[in-house]
Structures are given as C-alpha cells and as structure tokens.
Amino acid sequence: MRNKKRYRPIMFVGTGSDVGKSVINAGFCRIFKQDGLQPAPFKAQNMSLNSFPTPDGLEIGRAQAVQAEACGIPCRVEMNPILLKPTGYMDSQIVLNGKPWANKSAKAYFNETDRDFLFNEAMRAFSKLEAEFNPVVVEGAGSISEVNLWKKDITNMRVAVEKNAATYLIADIDKGGVFGSVYGTMMLLPENERKLIKGIIINKFRGDISLFQDGALKLEELCGVPVVGIIPHFRDIYIDDEDSVVVDKKRFSSVEGKINMAVVLLRHMSNFTDFNVLEQIPEVNLFYAATPEDLTQADIIILPGSKNTISDLLFLQKQGMATAIKKAHEQGMAVYGICGGFQMMGKWVRDPLQIEGAVEAVPGLGILPVETTITNEKVTEQCSFTFQKTKIEGSGYEIHMGETVAENDSPLCIINGKKKDGYYLNDKAWGTYVHGIFDNSEIIRSVLDSIGKKLGSEVDFKRFKEEQYDKLASLIRENVDMEYIYKSIQID
Incomplete structure (x- = not known):
C-alpha cells in the first residue's frame, strides 16, 4: 500500500x-x-x-x-x-x-x-x-x-x-x-x-x-x-561494496579441497563485483593473486577489468605475473579475461591518442589472437547475450573504451542478438567485454566443466540479492x- x-x-x-x-x-x-x-x-x-x-x-x-x-x-x-x-x-x-x-x-x-x-x-x-x-x-x-x-x-x-x-x-x-x-x-x-x-x-x-x-x-x-x-x-x-578498498579484506590464498579461482590483483582493477556470485558458491574459493607463486595454487585464473589497461599490463610484466599467466596457459590451466583483462590477453594494446598515458603501445600476453586500440568513444550499456558455444543466454553490461579486432571470426558471445563480443579460443581460454558474465549460473557451470569440476548448487543471484x-x-x-x-x- x-x-x-x-x-x-x-x-x-x-x-x-x-x-x-x-x-x-x-x-x-x-x-x-x-x-x-x-x-x-x-x-x-x-x-x-x-x-x-x-x-x-x-x-x-x-x-x-x-x-x-x-x-x-x-x-x-x-x-x-x-x-x-x-x-x-x-x-x-x-x-x-x-x-x-x-x-x-x-x-x-x-x-x-x-x-x-x-x-x-x-x-x-x-x-x-x-x-x-x-x-x-x-x-x-x-x-x-x-x-x-x-x-x-x-x-x-x-x-x-x-x-x-x-x-x-x-x-x-x-x-x-x-x-x-x-x-x-x-x-x-x-x-x-x-x-x-x-x-x-x-x-x-x-x-x-x-x-x-x-x-x-x-x-x-x-x-x-x-x-x-x-x-x-x-x-x-x-551487499555489493562501493569500491575496491574492500579487496584488502578479502581472501588472498588458496584453500585445499576447493575449486581455487584466482583473480589477478591489478592496481587499477575495476568492477570487482564481477566475482561476487563466485564467492557465494560453496565449492569455490575465490582469492586474489598478487604474486606469481599465488597463481601456481589456482585451478582457474581470471584477469579482471582495469581502468588503465596499459599501466596494469606493464605492472604485470614487471612483477613477473605476465610470464606466470602465460606459463599457466601453456600448461593447460584455464585463463579468462573480462574487459581490460580481455584486452591484456591479446597480442597488442595500442593507445595512439595517449588516452591512458604516454605509452602508445605495449605487447599483450599473446594468449588470444586479438589486438586492441584504445579509443575516445566509451561504450556504456546493459546487455543480453548468447554464449556461443552452448547457446546459453544471460545478461550483463559493458563499460569500456577500446576496440578489439580478432585475426579470425570466433566471438565468445553475441550481444543483443547482433553484436559480436569477445574471443573464444577454447574452453580454457576466452575473453569478453561483458561485466557480470559470472552472474549467470550456466556460465559458471560451463567454466567448471572445462576443468572437470561440477557445480553442485545453484545460485539464483537476483533472488539472493533481494x-x-x-x-x-x-x-x-x-x-x-x-x-x-x-x-x-x-x-x-
């Protein structure tokens, strides 16, 4: 009333x-x-x-x-x-x-x-x-x-x-x-x-x-x-936290007997709420990886979003994290990227207009055959998507400045029924611009299936938040x- x-x-x-x-x-x-x-x-x-x-x-x-x-x-x-x-x-x-x-x-x-x-x-x-x-x-x-x-x-x-x-x-x-x-x-x-x-x-x-x-x-x-x-x-x-200051209070180590999912800790990490659902799954231990040694304890590595992709990529290279991520991928570990993390997984990130800073180009991790150019135009939209491999449907949102071009046609998702998004290399290596992709249980199930693990419990995130x-x-x-x-x- x-x-x-x-x-x-x-x-x-x-x-x-x-x-x-x-x-x-x-x-x-x-x-x-x-x-x-x-x-x-x-x-x-x-x-x-x-x-x-x-x-x-x-x-x-x-x-x-x-x-x-x-x-x-x-x-x-x-x-x-x-x-x-x-x-x-x-x-x-x-x-x-x-x-x-x-x-x-x-x-x-x-x-x-x-x-x-x-x-x-x-x-x-x-x-x-x-x-x-x-x-x-x-x-x-x-x-x-x-x-x-x-x-x-x-x-x-x-x-x-x-x-x-x-x-x-x-x-x-x-x-x-x-x-x-x-x-x-x-x-x-x-x-x-x-x-x-x-x-x-x-x-x-x-x-x-x-x-x-x-x-x-x-x-x-x-x-x-x-x-x-x-x-x-x-x-x-x-309740979703306001900013990444709360990351300091989160877990920074693996847990034996759990599915350990490591989010690579970035200095300019954005939209860390992408992983809130994963933290609610009993079988999963989500932790933040700050050193190359942390990554050796993971079953799955996730590169999160970044407000300054080039700066964070250079930081990962300096700290030895970039080499550790590439080695993990070569050894068959699952590696996924979201937004800035997706850009980092490619061959190059270019910034000809120096929007992010003075560095105009930096080589990426080379995991995915894509290249990104930072642009002035900013994409900000809520979206629905179809996860190509399984035809799973979900929802999320995009917030990014940058255009990513692939060497061949292998999108991870189709957004709003028409736009190609991300890149699918195989079940253990893909990237996307869709924030909130892990808010969808079927996506989580697909990711765990790729490493031979099963999701034993469903999380209805909308009901959970209410x-x-x-x-x-x-x-x-x-x-x-x-x-x-x-x-x-x-x-x-």
Missing part, C-alpha cells in the same frame, strides 16, 4: 571513508520501499572504479545502482551526476551526467574547475529525483570534517544545507577512536550545518550492544544529538529508532 505522505530528504554522512554509508543508505532505501514509500538514492559526487550503466546507456557509481535496486527501481544518471574514475595516482576521468567530460589531476579538478557549475549540475539532478520520488536518500562522501575542502564541497554538507536534509552522522566503532571522531566532527561543523545533524549512528559494533549504552549517553551529552542506532558488525549479509536487502533492512529496524527517523523527516 502506497504511503502518500511527503518527506524531506534524509542524508547519511560519515566521520571518514569506509564507515558504511553506502550500505546503510541501501538499507534505508529498502526500509522506505517496504513502508510503501517511493525512495530514490542520490550522491552528488562519487569516486569509484566500480561503475554501472543505466538503462539508457549512461554511467554512474555502482553504489547508487545497488541502492536503486534496493528501492526496487531502475538506476538513473540523476542518482550520481558526477563520477570520478581514477586513472592514476593523482588523475581521474570525470564523468558528468553519465558521460566522460574531462581528464584532470586532483589539483586541477579541485582548484581550477568551476565548483558552482558542478554543484548546480548536481542540484539540477537532485530536483528531478525529488519531483518523482519520496524521500530522496542522500549519501555523503568520505569525511564531512575536512575543513580544507569545505569551500570546494559539492557533495557533503553543502547538499544538506541546500536541501534542508535530515542528516545522520555515521561512525565506524570497529576502527577505534569513535568518541574523538564523532565529537571532533560535530564540533568542527559551522552552527548552520551542525543543526542539520539529527542523530548519530554507530556502525560495526562487535559484542553486546548493551555494554555501549553508557558510551551512547556520553556521546549524546558531548554532541547534543541522540545516538539513534548502534548497528552490529555483520558477516552474513552480502533476500540480502531484506535482511539488511531488518537488521537496521532492530537496531535503529525508526520512529525518531520518521519524525525527523516529516515536513512541518
């Missing part, structure tokens, strides 16, 4: 990065949906190599696509109008309103770009969402107490002030120093911003929550706003004062 009542925006900001804003935002999106509202997520500016195409072929941060899924609606470019995709240590591609806009250094972006122009673009996108959805569930970025960045802010408290959002400060108690980070953050805020903070949410609490009740009261006394929730640390709820959103919503309801939350977003 639809709730017709209108609410003001709600915003979740943090004492720092990786405190759980994206996941908590997704949980509230699902709660509002369950309660008969029509919520939509929003983040003015996101920095991530994990992106996703909207149905109309525009690019946004993966986190907002996940939050839209929790809302039960298709993702839209207005949900993340500005996306920064790092291409190097201090440089990023700027995606504005879903399309590449510029490549800039951090210094040029923050000091030379018209901040008011970017903020106005973000607010224009927000207004479109606000006209159709209720409430808009806003996510901040990083820490709101970076005083040196306040004048350049287009995604944190400037948004809260502009939209009069009921704002909640999230702190990760598992990091330690929660009192200093919360109190320091609150006291640094100007008065007009501090009064928008309606409450504090303590995230990732381990142990008996009742033991922190005195701590919560002390925080309330210090900060002048209530602690409205203490959310326990959980490991049994799986169950996870509901579990997250239940956890938040149990540990957050939802009555207080709703009162704070009522329009007087």
